[in-house]
Amino acid sequence: MSTSADQVARLLALIPYLRARPGITIAEAAAAFSLTQKQLMSDLWVAFMCGLPGGMPGDLIEVDMDAVEGEGVIRLSNADILSKPLRLAPHEVGTLRLALQAVREIAGPESYAAIDSASAKLATMSGHDGPVAVVSMVTGDETVRQALVDALEARQRVRLTYEGGARGDTTEPVVDPAAIMMRDGYAYLEAWSLDRSGWRSYRLDRIVAVDPTGAGREDHGTPPERTEWLSDAAAEVTLRVEDPAWWITESYPTSSISGSLVTLRVVDPRWLRQLVLRLGADAEVVDPPAAQDEAVLAAREALKRYEAWSGSGGVVADERSV
Amino acid sequence: MAPRKTERQLNLVICLLAARRYLTREKIRDSVEGYQGLSDVAFQRMFERDKDDLRDLGIPIETGSNDSYFDDEQGYRILPGDFELPPVEFTQGEQVALGIAAHVFDGAALAPQATSALGKLQAAGVELSTTGFVQPRLGGDDEAVGVVWEAISGRRRIRFDYRERGLTRVVEAWGVLVRRGVWYVYGRDRDREAPRMFRLSRVVGVVEALEPAQAYDLPDRSVVEAAAASLEPTAVTDTAVVAIRGTAAPALRRRGSVLSAAAPEGYTAYAVPYGSVQEIADQAAAAAPDALVLAPDEVRDATLGRLRAVAGRLLSTERP
Incomplete structure (x- = not known):
């Protein structure tokens, strides 16, 4: 679509919008239509030049350009024909x-x-x-979500029961929640951790419980953009990836892809170890070679334990739950 | 020149909206600022293009004549009832939902469509409000997303090169699936004469929307929903026995229950329900050596396959 068509489409909504809100500020109107103030000004000048056939002053849409340029407010009138937006x-x-x-x-x-x-x-x-x-998307349990939304709206401090990421242990951090965000299809709670005195992200599907502490939250400013954390802390690791494992290029941040070579940004080496183990023959780290060592050692140790277990004649005799 | 064109097209819309009767080309040429002073050929060409542009925006320009008994020249007009958004009213709660929805596509391929739609709603009096506490995003920054979306709307076939075996595909797209941030298009593959699913991120180069519009029929919504369901983990059908050490592998532990069965020293046996062998083998391998699959053989072998592939590689210290 050409810019001109975009502008026509926008004006057909902008004109009735402004007509219904005399005296609205430029900033507010620009925000409502995701425009810069400069773009909005250019739209206003177009509206100013348009109107009913005839081209006489009474036919044209009126925009008080003095008020726009002086006070930063918009008064648009004589546009009854465009009182409603396009469907x-x-x-x-x-x-x-x-x-x-x-x-x-x-x-x-x-x-x-x-x-x-x-x-x-x-x-x-x-x-x-x-x-x-x-x-x-992966957004966890709906009662957990509701409890978090309630805590956010009431500005409450909460205690989470969190079955943590790479290490896999359960913790009970006390946090001041700031927002629920989505990244790559997963929902995260962005919160200030009182134990760590810093911003942390908690995956919603790993939050098992949210309990009120009775205290209100303190103001810690806004949580940093997650992408910034990544670029600060991430190491680049290049893998050779076969087709069955190609999904990782869509699920994780990549810094480059060249043929079957995929460079991932890795913050936590334990995460990379888990990824390499699960992908098996479908992906192999090529650079830096040492990045794969933990996974190789873990796989070798696991194989030894599997052998020891079958060597001991271990069988599953009893499947009763306790 | 862009502002001039915008002015002319906007004036044309206003002129046709205000018309009580069909307006002939000559009448339009006289009335609308921007058509005067052109040669006949230039005017005809410009008018045709403007008409097409406006119709592409969804503006219903009608063609007809004022007197059906005489062979009048064809004229044009826009009926306000067809043009205008009917009155809408949203409750406070609905406006909050729309206010949050307004930012779902920030920076993504569908952002212009969302902005345009919300502009119209706001022009109709809807006030968007948001707390900023909840910020859902769907991803989809690929340009292909926008092309596919509009192609489905206009039921235009799409053509693209797909990473798998580098084939060019022509597809009648039925719907879009967004799963964990990954965008898929689902529809009928014209060459294979069968439904297929494509990941948009595996498209090489651009997606092209082919003329004509309305080239095929859309199946019932349930067809797309069934395809989406096929991407989800299969329902639980079996139970594996997994030995887990300490607090490792929380996802497996949470799904499972402790068994009194024998387990390697330092480990506890869990009964873990699963639907897909590959999925539980992925999880067990990822948690190795803190998780060991004891049964069934199928799951253990799938897990061992992954571990053997990795264990056979050289450590950095073992390399020559």
Whole structure:
């Protein structure tokens, strides 16, 4: 789509928007349409030049450009013909409904009804159905999500029961929650850890319980962007990847891909060890060679233990649960 | 020149919206700022292009004549009822949901569509609000995502080169699946005459939307949903016995229950339900040597296969 068509489409929404909100600030209007103030100004100048056929002053849309340039507020009038926006296109409806599906995956169950009814209203707004999309993300238990949303809204400090990542042990960190974010299809709680005195990310599907502490949260500013942490701490490791393991290029941050050679950014060596073990013959570290040593040692030790166990005649005699 | 064109097209929309009757080309040429002073040929070409551009935006420009008894010249108009978004009202809770949804595609390929749709809703009086506590994202920064999305909408076939065996595929796309940040397109592969799923990140180069529009029919939504279900882990069908040391392998421990069965020294035996042999072998291998599969043979062998492949490699200190 050309820039010009984009601008026409935008003006057909912007004009009724501004018409209904006399005196709105430039900043607010620009934010509502994801525009820079400069782009918004250029839109206003176009609106200023348009109107009913005839081109007489009374026919044109009026924009008080003095108020725009002086006070930074917009007063647009004489645009009754564009009092309503253009209908939503089916793909626009589809896009919003897809976004709502993402919201639903991460929301607490108390919000489901509002999300579903918003989506149902959108569905009636375009002539035919938009594209079908199915979303699946890893966002943990819905009661955990609701407890976290409640704590965020009430600005409460909580104690998590967390079945941690690479090390695999269970901890009970006391945290001040800041936000729930998505990265690569997984939901994370960004929170200030009081034990560590720093920002930490907790994967929602590994949070087993959220308990109130009774205390309010303190203000620790905003959590850092996760991508920044990665670039700071990450080491680059290059693997030769066979087709069955190619999914790792989509699931993890890569810094380069060349043929079957994939360079991953690795923060935690234990994570790399687990990845290499699970991929088996489908991927092998080529650089730096030592990055694979832990996995090789772990595999050798495991094989010894498997042999010792079958050597001892170990069989599973009894499957009763206790 | 872009502002001029925008002005002309916007004026054309306003002119056709205000028209009570079909307007002939000549009338439009006289009325709309920007068409005056052109040669006949230049005007016709420009008008055709403007009309196509506006229709691509979804603006319903009608063609017809004012008097059906006489062979009048064809004219054009836009019926406000077809053009305008019908009145909408969202509750406070729904507006919060939309406010969060507004940022799902920030920086992604579908961002312009979301922005445009939300602009229209706000113009109709919807106020978006968000707390910023919850920030869902779907990924999909590939340009291919936007192309596929609009192609499905217009039911245009898509053509692309796929990484697997480097073949060019022509696909009638039925829907999109987003699983853990990975985008798939599902539809009928024209060459294989069968439904296929493609990962958009494995597309090499660009996705091309082919003319004409409305080239095929979409199946029922349930067809796409069934395909999505096939990507999910299979339902639990069997139970494995896994020996786990200490607090390792929490995902396996949580799914399982402690068994009184014998286990290697220092380990505890767990009964762990599973649906897919490959999936549980992935998890058991990843946790080695803190997790050992004791039974069944199928799962143990799959796990051992992974471990043998890795154990056979040289350590950095063993290399010549």
